[in-house]
Amino acid sequence: MSVKHAISRGLELGRSVFQLGLLKPAARVAAKFRGERLRVGQPARTVQPQTFLPSRYRYYRMSLSGLAAQLQSRGFRRLLGSGSPRNRGVFLALGLGLGLIEQQLEDDRKSSATCQEIQALFRKKKFQSPQKPFTLGYKLEDYVIGKQIGKGCNAAVYEAAAFAAPQDDGKCSLVELDSSGSVEWQEARAVRSCSIASYPLAVKMMWNIGAGSSSEAILSSMSQELVPTGPQAVKQENAVVPLNGHFGCVPKRVTAHPNVIRVHRAFTAEVPLLPGAREEYPDVLPARLNPAGLGNNRTLFLVMKNYPCTLRQYLEVTVPSRRQGALMVLQLLEGVDHLCKQGVAHRDLKSDNVLLEFDSGGCPRLVITDFGCCLAERDCGLQLPFTSHWVNRGGNGCLMAPEVATAVPGPGVVIDYSKADAWxxxxxxxxVFGRPNPFYSTGSEGLESRRYQETQLPLLPAGVPADTQLVVRLLLRRSPSKRPSARVAADILHLSLWGGQALANQDQASMKKIADWLLCQSAAVLLRGGGPGRSSVEAELQRCFLANLGLEDLRMAAGFLLFGREQQNRGIAAN
Structure with missing residues:
Protein backbone atom coordinates (compact mmCIF):
# COMPACT_ATOMS: atom_id res chain seq x y z
CA MET A 1 0.00 0.00 0.00
CA SER A 2 1.51 3.35 -1.02
CA VAL A 3 1.67 6.29 1.40
CA LYS A 4 -0.69 8.29 -0.77
CA HIS A 5 -3.24 5.50 -0.91
CA ALA A 6 -3.06 4.89 2.86
CA ILE A 7 -3.58 8.56 3.66
CA SER A 8 -6.46 8.86 1.17
CA ARG A 9 -8.15 5.85 2.73
CA GLY A 10 -7.88 7.51 6.12
CA LEU A 11 -9.30 10.78 4.87
CA GLU A 12 -12.26 8.98 3.31
CA LEU A 13 -13.23 8.03 6.82
CA GLY A 14 -13.45 11.67 7.83
CA ARG A 15 -16.54 11.20 9.91
CA SER A 16 -14.42 9.66 12.64
CA VAL A 17 -12.24 12.78 12.90
CA PHE A 18 -14.78 14.13 15.33
CA GLN A 19 -14.03 11.16 17.56
CA LEU A 20 -10.45 12.41 17.90
CA GLY A 21 -11.79 15.12 20.14
CA LEU A 22 -10.60 18.03 18.01
CA LEU A 23 -13.71 19.99 18.91
CA LYS A 24 -13.70 18.84 22.54
CA PRO A 25 -12.07 20.50 25.56
CA ALA A 26 -8.32 20.49 25.65
CA ALA A 27 -8.17 17.98 28.48
CA ARG A 28 -10.07 15.40 26.43
CA VAL A 29 -7.77 16.05 23.45
CA ALA A 30 -4.76 15.48 25.64
CA ALA A 31 -6.29 12.27 26.94
CA LYS A 32 -6.84 11.14 23.38
CA PHE A 33 -3.21 11.69 22.44
CA ARG A 34 -2.10 9.85 25.58
CA GLY A 35 -4.00 6.82 24.29
CA GLU A 36 -6.62 6.93 27.01
CA ARG A 37 -10.08 5.69 26.13
CA LEU A 38 -12.53 8.39 25.13
CA ARG A 39 -16.24 7.63 25.09
CA VAL A 40 -18.67 9.75 23.07
CA GLY A 41 -22.33 9.51 24.03
CA GLN A 42 -23.39 6.35 25.79
CA PRO A 43 -20.58 4.17 27.16
CA ALA A 44 -19.77 1.22 24.94
CA ARG A 45 -19.82 -2.28 26.31
CA THR A 46 -16.28 -3.39 27.04
CA VAL A 47 -14.64 -6.75 27.38
CA GLN A 48 -13.48 -7.27 30.96
CA PRO A 49 -9.80 -8.24 31.27
CA GLN A 50 -9.03 -11.76 32.38
CA THR A 51 -6.22 -12.39 34.87
CA PHE A 52 -4.91 -15.39 32.97
CA LEU A 53 -4.42 -13.51 29.67
CA PRO A 54 -0.74 -12.84 28.81
CA SER A 55 0.37 -9.27 28.27
CA ARG A 56 0.62 -9.77 24.50
CA TYR A 57 -3.19 -10.04 24.38
CA ARG A 58 -3.70 -6.64 25.98
CA TYR A 59 -5.55 -5.29 22.94
CA TYR A 60 -8.32 -7.86 23.47
CA ARG A 61 -8.98 -6.36 26.91
CA MET A 62 -10.38 -3.10 25.63
CA SER A 63 -13.28 -1.99 23.49
CA LEU A 64 -13.06 -1.22 19.81
CA SER A 65 -13.21 2.50 20.55
CA GLY A 66 -10.25 2.19 22.95
CA LEU A 67 -8.18 0.38 20.33
CA ALA A 68 -9.09 3.03 17.76
CA ALA A 69 -8.02 5.77 20.16
CA GLN A 70 -4.61 4.17 20.72
CA LEU A 71 -4.02 3.60 17.02
CA GLN A 72 -5.01 7.18 16.22
CA SER A 73 -2.72 8.45 18.96
CA ARG A 74 0.21 6.41 17.68
CA GLY A 75 -0.48 7.59 14.15
CA PHE A 76 -0.26 11.23 15.18
CA ARG A 77 2.84 10.55 17.26
CA ARG A 78 4.53 8.97 14.28
CA LEU A 79 3.29 11.83 12.10
CA LEU A 80 4.91 14.39 14.42
CA GLY A 81 7.95 12.30 15.25
CA SER A 82 10.10 9.73 13.61
CA GLY A 83 9.07 6.79 11.49
CA SER A 84 8.63 6.08 7.81
CA PRO A 85 5.82 7.88 5.94
CA ARG A 86 4.34 4.51 5.02
CA ASN A 87 3.94 3.44 8.65
CA ARG A 88 2.53 6.81 9.65
CA GLY A 89 -0.11 6.64 6.96
CA VAL A 90 -1.05 3.06 7.80
CA PHE A 91 -1.47 3.79 11.51
CA LEU A 92 -3.54 6.89 10.85
CA ALA A 93 -5.79 5.17 8.29
CA LEU A 94 -6.31 2.14 10.51
CA GLY A 95 -7.14 4.28 13.51
CA LEU A 96 -9.61 6.37 11.55
CA GLY A 97 -11.20 3.22 10.11
CA LEU A 98 -11.68 1.63 13.50
CA GLY A 99 -13.21 4.85 14.76
CA LEU A 100 -15.76 4.76 11.96
CA ILE A 101 -16.51 1.10 12.69
CA GLU A 102 -17.16 1.97 16.33
CA GLN A 103 -19.54 4.75 15.24
CA GLN A 104 -21.33 2.33 12.91
CA LEU A 105 -21.63 -0.23 15.69
CA GLU A 106 -23.13 2.41 17.95
CA ASP A 107 -25.70 3.28 15.25
CA ASP A 108 -26.47 -0.41 14.86
CA ARG A 109 -26.97 -0.78 18.60
CA LYS A 110 -29.47 2.07 18.57
CA SER A 111 -31.27 0.65 15.51
CA SER A 112 -31.33 -2.80 17.08
CA ALA A 113 -32.79 -1.38 20.29
CA THR A 114 -35.50 0.36 18.24
CA CYS A 115 -36.35 -2.89 16.45
CA GLN A 116 -36.53 -4.77 19.74
CA GLU A 117 -38.87 -2.20 21.28
CA ILE A 118 -41.20 -2.28 18.28
CA GLN A 119 -41.07 -6.08 18.20
CA ALA A 120 -41.92 -6.34 21.90
CA LEU A 121 -44.84 -3.94 21.46
CA PHE A 122 -46.48 -5.86 18.63
CA ARG A 123 -45.75 -9.30 20.02
CA LYS A 124 -47.89 -8.41 23.02
CA LYS A 125 -50.85 -8.17 20.67
CA LYS A 126 -51.64 -11.84 20.24
CA PHE A 127 -53.49 -12.93 17.14
CA GLN A 128 -57.13 -13.67 17.92
CA SER A 129 -59.05 -16.03 15.68
CA PRO A 130 -62.26 -14.47 14.31
CA GLN A 131 -64.03 -17.77 14.99
CA LYS A 132 -66.23 -17.56 18.09
CA PRO A 133 -64.88 -19.83 20.84
CA PHE A 134 -67.00 -22.73 22.03
CA THR A 135 -66.53 -24.89 25.10
CA LEU A 136 -67.97 -28.22 23.93
CA GLY A 137 -67.70 -30.10 20.64
CA TYR A 138 -65.53 -33.06 21.67
CA LYS A 139 -67.97 -35.58 20.15
CA LEU A 140 -69.08 -36.12 16.59
CA GLU A 141 -72.70 -35.99 17.78
CA ASP A 142 -72.19 -32.30 18.65
CA TYR A 143 -72.06 -31.36 14.98
CA VAL A 144 -74.40 -31.29 12.03
CA ILE A 145 -72.51 -32.59 9.00
CA GLY A 146 -73.24 -31.11 5.58
CA LYS A 147 -71.86 -31.89 2.15
CA GLN A 148 -68.36 -32.91 1.22
CA ILE A 149 -66.15 -29.94 0.35
CA GLY A 150 -62.81 -31.65 -0.20
CA LYS A 151 -60.97 -34.93 -0.44
CA GLY A 152 -57.30 -35.80 -0.43
CA CYS A 153 -55.14 -38.89 -0.29
CA ASN A 154 -55.69 -39.46 3.43
CA ALA A 155 -58.83 -37.58 4.50
CA ALA A 156 -62.20 -36.17 3.49
CA VAL A 157 -63.51 -32.76 4.57
CA TYR A 158 -67.17 -31.93 5.22
CA GLU A 159 -68.92 -28.71 6.06
CA ALA A 160 -70.37 -28.67 9.56
CA ALA A 161 -72.22 -26.62 12.15
CA ALA A 162 -72.13 -26.95 15.92
CA PHE A 163 -75.17 -27.67 18.06
CA ALA A 164 -77.81 -26.35 15.65
CA ALA A 165 -79.31 -27.61 12.42
CA PRO A 166 -78.49 -25.57 9.33
CA GLN A 167 -81.08 -23.60 7.46
CA ASP A 168 -82.31 -26.01 4.79
CA ASP A 169 -82.28 -23.73 1.77
CA GLY A 170 -81.56 -25.00 -1.71
CA LYS A 171 -79.60 -21.83 -2.51
CA CYS A 172 -77.17 -22.57 0.28
CA SER A 173 -75.80 -25.78 -1.19
CA LEU A 174 -72.19 -26.06 -2.24
CA VAL A 175 -71.33 -25.26 -5.85
CA GLU A 176 -68.08 -26.92 -6.80
CA LEU A 177 -65.71 -24.86 -8.90
CA ASP A 178 -64.46 -26.37 -12.11
CA SER A 179 -62.03 -25.30 -14.77
CA SER A 180 -64.63 -25.32 -17.52
CA GLY A 181 -65.82 -21.86 -16.55
CA SER A 182 -69.50 -22.88 -16.65
CA VAL A 183 -70.00 -21.39 -13.20
CA GLU A 184 -69.04 -17.76 -12.83
CA TRP A 185 -66.70 -17.10 -9.95
CA GLN A 186 -68.76 -14.28 -8.44
CA GLU A 187 -71.90 -16.39 -8.44
CA ALA A 188 -70.11 -19.40 -6.99
CA ARG A 189 -68.52 -17.18 -4.35
CA ALA A 190 -71.89 -15.78 -3.30
CA VAL A 191 -73.44 -19.25 -3.07
CA ARG A 192 -70.44 -20.58 -1.19
CA SER A 193 -70.65 -17.68 1.27
CA CYS A 194 -74.27 -18.57 1.90
CA SER A 195 -73.22 -22.16 2.60
CA ILE A 196 -70.52 -20.98 5.02
CA ALA A 197 -73.08 -18.88 6.86
CA SER A 198 -75.04 -22.07 7.53
CA TYR A 199 -72.00 -24.26 8.05
CA PRO A 200 -69.24 -22.09 9.55
CA LEU A 201 -67.09 -25.09 10.48
CA ALA A 202 -65.36 -27.88 8.58
CA VAL A 203 -64.78 -31.41 9.86
CA LYS A 204 -61.82 -33.34 8.51
CA MET A 205 -62.18 -37.12 8.82
CA MET A 206 -58.87 -38.94 8.58
CA TRP A 207 -58.78 -42.33 6.88
CA ASN A 208 -57.58 -44.97 9.32
CA ILE A 209 -56.25 -48.08 7.63
CA GLY A 210 -53.34 -49.31 9.74
CA ALA A 211 -53.37 -47.30 12.98
CA GLY A 212 -55.77 -49.48 14.96
CA SER A 213 -59.02 -48.44 16.63
CA SER A 214 -57.88 -47.30 20.08
CA SER A 215 -57.70 -43.59 20.79
CA GLU A 216 -54.10 -43.94 21.94
CA ALA A 217 -53.02 -45.64 18.71
CA ILE A 218 -54.91 -43.14 16.53
CA LEU A 219 -53.53 -40.05 18.27
CA SER A 220 -50.07 -41.56 18.22
CA SER A 221 -50.12 -42.44 14.52
CA MET A 222 -51.71 -39.17 13.37
CA SER A 223 -49.97 -36.84 15.83
CA GLN A 224 -48.64 -34.59 13.05
CA GLU A 225 -52.22 -33.49 12.33
CA LEU A 226 -52.30 -32.03 15.86
CA VAL A 227 -49.49 -29.51 15.22
CA PRO A 228 -51.85 -26.56 14.46
CA THR A 229 -54.27 -27.37 17.31
CA GLY A 230 -55.16 -24.84 19.97
CA PRO A 231 -54.61 -25.35 23.72
CA GLN A 232 -58.19 -26.59 24.25
CA ALA A 233 -58.42 -28.70 21.10
CA VAL A 234 -57.92 -32.06 22.79
CA LYS A 235 -60.07 -33.02 25.77
CA GLN A 236 -58.20 -33.11 29.04
CA GLU A 237 -58.42 -36.86 29.57
CA ASN A 238 -56.97 -37.40 26.08
CA ALA A 239 -54.31 -34.73 26.43
CA VAL A 240 -52.21 -36.98 28.67
CA VAL A 241 -52.11 -39.75 26.08
CA PRO A 242 -48.49 -40.30 25.03
CA LEU A 243 -48.55 -38.91 21.49
CA ASN A 244 -45.69 -40.84 19.92
CA GLY A 245 -44.71 -39.18 16.68
CA HIS A 246 -42.93 -40.72 13.74
CA PHE A 247 -39.62 -40.74 15.65
CA GLY A 248 -41.06 -41.43 19.08
CA CYS A 249 -41.30 -37.77 20.13
CA VAL A 250 -44.23 -35.59 21.07
CA PRO A 251 -44.81 -33.18 18.15
CA LYS A 252 -44.57 -29.45 18.55
CA ARG A 253 -47.65 -27.25 18.61
CA VAL A 254 -47.52 -23.96 16.73
CA THR A 255 -49.11 -20.83 18.13
CA ALA A 256 -51.90 -18.96 16.37
CA HIS A 257 -51.05 -17.00 13.23
CA PRO A 258 -53.34 -15.37 10.63
CA ASN A 259 -51.75 -17.39 7.80
CA VAL A 260 -51.74 -20.82 9.48
CA ILE A 261 -54.85 -22.96 9.97
CA ARG A 262 -56.17 -23.32 13.50
CA VAL A 263 -57.68 -26.64 14.59
CA HIS A 264 -60.31 -25.95 17.28
CA ARG A 265 -61.15 -29.55 18.19
CA ALA A 266 -59.48 -32.94 17.75
CA PHE A 267 -61.16 -36.17 18.90
CA THR A 268 -61.61 -39.80 17.93
CA ALA A 269 -64.97 -41.34 17.05
CA GLU A 270 -66.49 -44.18 15.09
CA VAL A 271 -66.42 -43.74 11.34
CA PRO A 272 -69.93 -42.69 10.16
CA LEU A 273 -71.45 -43.18 6.74
CA LEU A 274 -71.19 -39.62 5.47
CA PRO A 275 -72.61 -38.32 2.18
CA GLY A 276 -70.75 -39.73 -0.81
CA ALA A 277 -68.67 -42.14 1.26
CA ARG A 278 -69.53 -45.30 -0.68
CA GLU A 279 -68.96 -43.55 -3.99
CA GLU A 280 -65.89 -41.44 -3.14
CA TYR A 281 -63.80 -43.61 -0.79
CA PRO A 282 -65.33 -47.10 -0.31
CA ASP A 283 -61.99 -48.85 0.26
CA VAL A 284 -61.13 -46.93 3.45
CA LEU A 285 -64.48 -47.60 5.14
CA PRO A 286 -64.63 -50.18 7.95
CA ALA A 287 -66.11 -53.59 7.31
CA ARG A 288 -69.34 -52.73 9.13
CA LEU A 289 -70.05 -50.08 6.46
CA ASN A 290 -68.45 -51.81 3.48
CA PRO A 291 -67.63 -55.52 3.61
CA ALA A 292 -64.73 -54.95 1.21
CA GLY A 293 -63.39 -51.95 3.15
CA LEU A 294 -59.97 -51.95 4.77
CA GLY A 295 -60.51 -49.21 7.34
CA ASN A 296 -60.73 -49.40 11.12
CA ASN A 297 -63.85 -48.61 13.11
CA ARG A 298 -62.54 -45.43 14.72
CA THR A 299 -60.52 -42.55 13.36
CA LEU A 300 -59.42 -38.98 14.06
CA PHE A 301 -61.67 -35.96 13.43
CA LEU A 302 -60.42 -32.38 13.22
CA VAL A 303 -62.70 -29.34 13.49
CA MET A 304 -61.62 -26.05 11.95
CA LYS A 305 -63.02 -22.99 10.24
CA ASN A 306 -64.81 -23.46 6.92
CA TYR A 307 -63.11 -21.61 4.06
CA PRO A 308 -64.71 -20.86 0.67
CA CYS A 309 -62.09 -22.63 -1.47
CA THR A 310 -58.50 -23.67 -1.88
CA LEU A 311 -55.89 -21.50 -3.54
CA ARG A 312 -55.85 -23.83 -6.52
CA GLN A 313 -59.61 -23.57 -7.02
CA TYR A 314 -59.40 -19.79 -6.83
CA LEU A 315 -56.55 -19.53 -9.33
CA GLU A 316 -58.35 -21.81 -11.79
CA VAL A 317 -61.08 -19.23 -12.34
CA THR A 318 -59.39 -15.88 -11.76
CA VAL A 319 -56.02 -14.14 -11.88
CA PRO A 320 -55.40 -11.74 -8.97
CA SER A 321 -54.11 -8.25 -9.58
CA ARG A 322 -50.36 -7.68 -9.38
CA ARG A 323 -50.61 -6.08 -5.94
CA GLN A 324 -52.92 -8.79 -4.64
CA GLY A 325 -50.55 -11.41 -6.02
CA ALA A 326 -47.63 -9.84 -4.13
CA LEU A 327 -49.73 -9.79 -0.96
CA MET A 328 -50.62 -13.46 -1.44
CA VAL A 329 -46.97 -14.48 -1.84
CA LEU A 330 -46.14 -12.35 1.20
CA GLN A 331 -48.78 -14.12 3.28
CA LEU A 332 -47.33 -17.52 2.36
CA LEU A 333 -43.87 -16.33 3.37
CA GLU A 334 -45.19 -15.00 6.69
CA GLY A 335 -46.86 -18.33 7.39
CA VAL A 336 -43.71 -20.30 6.50
CA ASP A 337 -41.58 -17.99 8.64
CA HIS A 338 -43.92 -18.53 11.60
CA LEU A 339 -43.57 -22.29 11.23
CA CYS A 340 -39.78 -22.18 10.84
CA LYS A 341 -39.32 -20.06 13.94
CA GLN A 342 -41.16 -22.72 15.93
CA GLY A 343 -39.13 -25.55 14.44
CA VAL A 344 -41.79 -26.90 12.06
CA ALA A 345 -41.34 -27.68 8.36
CA HIS A 346 -44.55 -28.22 6.40
CA ARG A 347 -42.89 -30.31 3.62
CA ASP A 348 -46.06 -30.50 1.50
CA LEU A 349 -46.73 -26.95 0.42
CA LYS A 350 -48.88 -26.70 -2.71
CA SER A 351 -51.91 -24.72 -3.84
CA ASP A 352 -54.22 -27.57 -2.77
CA ASN A 353 -52.98 -27.24 0.82
CA VAL A 354 -53.64 -23.49 1.06
CA LEU A 355 -57.15 -22.29 1.94
CA LEU A 356 -58.52 -18.92 0.93
CA GLU A 357 -61.12 -16.43 2.11
CA PHE A 358 -61.70 -12.70 1.54
CA ASP A 359 -61.51 -9.76 3.89
CA SER A 360 -64.00 -6.89 3.91
CA GLY A 361 -62.14 -5.20 1.05
CA GLY A 362 -62.14 -8.27 -1.17
CA CYS A 363 -58.44 -9.05 -0.66
CA PRO A 364 -57.65 -12.80 -0.48
CA ARG A 365 -56.47 -14.10 2.88
CA LEU A 366 -54.45 -17.34 2.74
CA VAL A 367 -53.92 -19.97 5.42
CA ILE A 368 -51.58 -22.98 5.25
CA THR A 369 -53.29 -26.25 6.10
CA ASP A 370 -52.80 -30.05 6.02
CA PHE A 371 -49.87 -30.86 8.32
CA GLY A 372 -49.93 -34.62 7.76
CA CYS A 373 -46.42 -34.64 6.24
CA CYS A 374 -44.85 -31.99 8.46
CA LEU A 375 -41.61 -32.32 10.40
CA ALA A 376 -42.34 -31.22 13.96
CA GLU A 377 -40.11 -33.29 16.21
CA ARG A 378 -38.87 -31.69 19.40
CA ASP A 379 -35.41 -33.24 19.25
CA CYS A 380 -34.30 -32.63 15.66
CA GLY A 381 -36.10 -29.37 14.82
CA LEU A 382 -35.59 -28.55 11.14
CA GLN A 383 -32.63 -30.94 10.81
CA LEU A 384 -33.74 -34.44 9.80
CA PRO A 385 -31.26 -37.33 10.12
CA PHE A 386 -31.34 -39.07 6.74
CA THR A 387 -29.73 -42.41 7.47
CA SER A 388 -31.76 -44.64 5.11
CA HIS A 389 -34.25 -44.55 2.26
CA TRP A 390 -36.99 -45.47 4.74
CA VAL A 391 -36.88 -41.99 6.29
CA ASN A 392 -39.76 -39.92 4.94
CA ARG A 393 -38.36 -36.76 3.37
CA GLY A 394 -41.72 -35.09 2.66
CA GLY A 395 -44.90 -35.07 0.61
CA ASN A 396 -45.14 -33.39 -2.79
CA GLY A 397 -42.17 -34.57 -4.86
CA CYS A 398 -42.62 -31.94 -7.58
CA LEU A 399 -42.22 -29.03 -5.14
CA MET A 400 -39.43 -30.59 -3.09
CA ALA A 401 -36.49 -28.23 -2.66
CA PRO A 402 -33.24 -29.24 -4.44
CA GLU A 403 -31.34 -29.89 -1.21
CA VAL A 404 -34.10 -32.30 -0.14
CA ALA A 405 -34.66 -33.99 -3.50
CA THR A 406 -30.96 -34.62 -4.10
CA ALA A 407 -30.10 -35.83 -0.60
CA VAL A 408 -28.43 -39.26 -0.47
CA PRO A 409 -28.92 -41.24 2.74
CA GLY A 410 -25.93 -42.33 4.76
CA PRO A 411 -24.34 -42.22 8.20
CA GLY A 412 -24.32 -38.69 9.57
CA VAL A 413 -26.34 -37.24 6.66
CA VAL A 414 -28.79 -34.52 7.72
CA ILE A 415 -31.42 -32.76 5.58
CA ASP A 416 -31.85 -29.10 6.45
CA TYR A 417 -35.48 -27.97 5.95
CA SER A 418 -34.96 -24.39 7.14
CA LYS A 419 -35.38 -22.97 3.61
CA ALA A 420 -37.20 -25.81 1.85
CA ASP A 421 -40.73 -24.42 2.33
CA ALA A 422 -39.57 -20.99 1.16
CA TRP A 423 -38.39 -22.60 -2.09
CA VAL A 432 -50.38 -16.89 -8.29
CA PHE A 433 -49.36 -14.66 -11.21
CA GLY A 434 -51.20 -16.68 -13.85
CA ARG A 435 -48.37 -18.83 -15.19
CA PRO A 436 -48.11 -22.66 -15.11
CA ASN A 437 -45.97 -23.94 -12.32
CA PRO A 438 -42.74 -24.93 -14.15
CA PHE A 439 -42.18 -27.84 -11.76
CA TYR A 440 -45.57 -29.34 -12.60
CA SER A 441 -45.17 -29.01 -16.35
CA THR A 442 -44.13 -31.90 -18.56
CA GLY A 443 -42.12 -32.06 -21.76
CA SER A 444 -39.38 -29.65 -22.75
CA GLU A 445 -40.81 -26.79 -20.68
CA GLY A 446 -41.01 -28.82 -17.47
CA LEU A 447 -38.33 -28.55 -14.80
CA GLU A 448 -37.23 -30.94 -12.08
CA SER A 449 -35.98 -29.65 -8.76
CA ARG A 450 -33.20 -32.24 -8.83
CA ARG A 451 -31.39 -30.93 -11.89
CA TYR A 452 -32.83 -27.62 -13.12
CA GLN A 453 -30.60 -24.61 -13.72
CA GLU A 454 -31.61 -21.15 -12.55
CA THR A 455 -31.25 -19.80 -16.09
CA GLN A 456 -34.00 -22.22 -17.17
CA LEU A 457 -36.63 -20.61 -14.94
CA PRO A 458 -39.38 -19.02 -17.09
CA LEU A 459 -40.11 -15.34 -16.82
CA LEU A 460 -43.08 -14.04 -14.87
CA PRO A 461 -45.59 -11.78 -16.63
CA ALA A 462 -44.22 -8.37 -17.56
CA GLY A 463 -46.66 -6.59 -15.28
CA VAL A 464 -45.31 -8.24 -12.12
CA PRO A 465 -43.27 -5.66 -10.13
CA ALA A 466 -39.53 -6.03 -10.45
CA ASP A 467 -39.07 -6.40 -6.69
CA THR A 468 -41.53 -9.30 -6.62
CA GLN A 469 -39.75 -10.96 -9.54
CA LEU A 470 -36.50 -10.53 -7.63
CA VAL A 471 -37.96 -12.33 -4.59
CA VAL A 472 -39.14 -15.25 -6.74
CA ARG A 473 -35.72 -15.61 -8.37
CA LEU A 474 -33.99 -15.52 -4.99
CA LEU A 475 -36.34 -18.11 -3.51
CA LEU A 476 -35.68 -20.51 -6.39
CA ARG A 477 -31.91 -20.48 -6.07
CA ARG A 478 -30.60 -24.01 -6.00
CA SER A 479 -28.12 -23.51 -3.19
CA PRO A 480 -29.80 -22.93 0.20
CA SER A 481 -26.76 -20.90 1.31
CA LYS A 482 -27.52 -18.36 -1.45
CA ARG A 483 -31.28 -18.50 -0.91
CA PRO A 484 -32.85 -16.02 1.53
CA SER A 485 -34.90 -17.30 4.42
CA ALA A 486 -38.64 -16.81 4.45
CA ARG A 487 -38.15 -13.92 6.90
CA VAL A 488 -35.69 -12.06 4.68
CA ALA A 489 -37.80 -12.66 1.55
CA ALA A 490 -40.87 -11.36 3.37
CA ASP A 491 -38.95 -8.27 4.54
CA ILE A 492 -37.95 -7.53 0.93
CA LEU A 493 -41.62 -7.46 -0.08
CA HIS A 494 -42.54 -5.40 3.00
CA LEU A 495 -39.89 -2.79 2.16
CA SER A 496 -40.98 -2.79 -1.47
CA LEU A 497 -44.71 -2.44 -0.70
CA TRP A 498 -44.59 0.09 2.12
CA GLY A 499 -41.05 1.42 2.41
CA GLY A 500 -41.26 3.84 -0.47
CA GLN A 501 -38.73 4.63 -3.15
CA ALA A 502 -36.49 6.67 -0.88
CA LEU A 503 -36.30 3.91 1.72
CA ALA A 504 -35.62 1.15 -0.80
CA ASN A 505 -32.66 3.09 -2.21
CA GLN A 506 -30.92 3.53 1.13
CA ASP A 507 -27.44 2.16 1.55
CA GLN A 508 -27.38 -1.34 2.93
CA ALA A 509 -25.39 -0.27 6.01
CA SER A 510 -27.33 2.91 6.91
CA MET A 511 -30.16 1.67 9.10
CA LYS A 512 -30.91 4.89 10.96
CA LYS A 513 -33.42 6.14 8.38
CA ILE A 514 -35.01 2.71 8.20
CA ALA A 515 -35.36 2.78 12.00
CA ASP A 516 -37.02 6.21 11.78
CA TRP A 517 -39.40 4.90 9.14
CA LEU A 518 -40.21 1.89 11.34
CA LEU A 519 -41.21 4.20 14.18
CA CYS A 520 -43.56 6.12 11.87
CA GLN A 521 -44.93 2.86 10.47
CA SER A 522 -45.57 1.53 13.97
CA ALA A 523 -47.49 4.66 14.91
CA ALA A 524 -49.58 4.42 11.75
CA VAL A 525 -50.46 0.78 12.38
CA LEU A 526 -51.36 1.44 16.01
CA LEU A 527 -53.46 4.53 15.32
CA ARG A 528 -55.09 3.71 11.99
CA GLY A 529 -54.68 0.00 11.52
CA GLY A 530 -52.14 0.42 8.76
CA GLY A 531 -53.41 3.63 7.18
CA PRO A 532 -56.53 4.86 5.38
CA GLY A 533 -57.94 2.60 2.72
CA ARG A 534 -55.89 -0.40 3.82
CA SER A 535 -57.56 -3.79 3.91
CA SER A 536 -57.49 -5.95 7.01
CA VAL A 537 -55.13 -8.36 5.24
CA GLU A 538 -52.62 -5.56 4.71
CA ALA A 539 -52.99 -4.46 8.33
CA GLU A 540 -52.34 -8.04 9.50
CA LEU A 541 -49.25 -8.26 7.30
CA GLN A 542 -47.88 -5.02 8.68
CA ARG A 543 -48.42 -6.21 12.24
CA CYS A 544 -46.62 -9.47 11.41
CA PHE A 545 -43.75 -7.48 9.93
CA LEU A 546 -43.40 -5.24 12.99
CA ALA A 547 -43.71 -8.19 15.38
CA ASN A 548 -40.79 -9.98 13.70
CA LEU A 549 -38.33 -7.13 13.22
CA GLY A 550 -34.66 -8.04 13.22
CA LEU A 551 -31.77 -5.72 12.40
CA GLU A 552 -29.73 -8.27 10.46
CA ASP A 553 -32.75 -9.54 8.51
CA LEU A 554 -33.68 -5.98 7.56
CA ARG A 555 -30.13 -5.18 6.55
CA MET A 556 -29.96 -8.30 4.38
CA ALA A 557 -33.36 -7.55 2.81
CA ALA A 558 -32.32 -3.96 2.02
CA GLY A 559 -29.10 -5.27 0.50
CA PHE A 560 -30.95 -7.72 -1.76
CA LEU A 561 -33.38 -4.98 -2.77
CA LEU A 562 -30.62 -2.51 -3.56
CA PHE A 563 -28.66 -5.11 -5.54
CA GLY A 564 -31.75 -6.09 -7.54
CA ARG A 565 -32.52 -2.50 -8.45
CA GLU A 566 -28.93 -1.85 -9.45
CA GLN A 567 -29.04 -4.89 -11.74
CA GLN A 568 -32.32 -3.67 -13.21
CA ASN A 569 -30.90 -0.20 -13.86
CA ARG A 570 -27.84 -1.69 -15.52
CA GLY A 571 -30.06 -3.81 -17.74
CA ILE A 572 -32.12 -0.79 -18.74
CA ALA A 573 -28.97 1.21 -19.46
CA ALA A 574 -27.52 -1.63 -21.56
CA ASN A 575 -30.67 -1.80 -23.66
Missing part, protein backbone atom coordinates in the same frame (compact mmCIF):
# COMPACT_ATOMS: atom_id res chain seq x y z
CA UNK A 424 -41.86 -24.12 -2.56
CA UNK A 425 -43.42 -20.67 -2.12
CA UNK A 426 -41.22 -19.39 -4.95
CA UNK A 427 -42.50 -22.16 -7.23
CA UNK A 428 -46.13 -21.47 -6.25
CA UNK A 429 -45.67 -17.80 -7.15
CA UNK A 430 -45.93 -18.73 -10.84
CA UNK A 431 -49.44 -20.03 -10.23
Missing amino acids: AVGAMAYE
